Amino acid sequence: MAKTVWRHIAIVAALVALLTLAGGCPIKALFGVPCPGCGLTRAWWEAMHFRFGEAFSYHPLWLPAPFLLLYAIHLQVLPARFQSRLAKAVLILSAIAYSSLYLYRIFIVHDPLLQPDFSNALFPILFDKIRAFVYT
Secondary structure, three states: OHHHHHHHHHHHHHHHHHHHHHOOOHHHHHHOOOOOOOOHHHHHHHHHOOOHHHHHHHOOOOOOHHHHHHHHHOOOOOOHHHOOHHHHHHHHHHHHHHHHHHHHHHHOOOOHHHOOOOOOOHHHHHHHHHHHHHOO
16 A cells, blocks of 8 residues: 555656646646646745745645645545545535635636636647638
């Protein structure tokens, strides 16, 4: 079990490093809209530099994010006491909290971090090219 957990941690760390070096969020690069986790990397960066106010401004739910991610990834390999209905309910409630915060930040606060940018996104560009080809 420990070997699997460390392997998953290494994979997640490698993905985070790759995405950071590649220039940002793959969801926004593909679709032009940020994901509900937008701002988490910047929030953790600020927290690691003891700038907690800035961390909360980038993403108010930055603190539980890595723990919830690790728990969700390893849910099946954890002992039975960690797989209770209550534990699974925590994951569901967390998903609801992140989604609700995402919608709140987009539609009510109009957070500049979460504004769509379709001009550089892969799928909208491809869609426009296909549409232009079909209709011309």
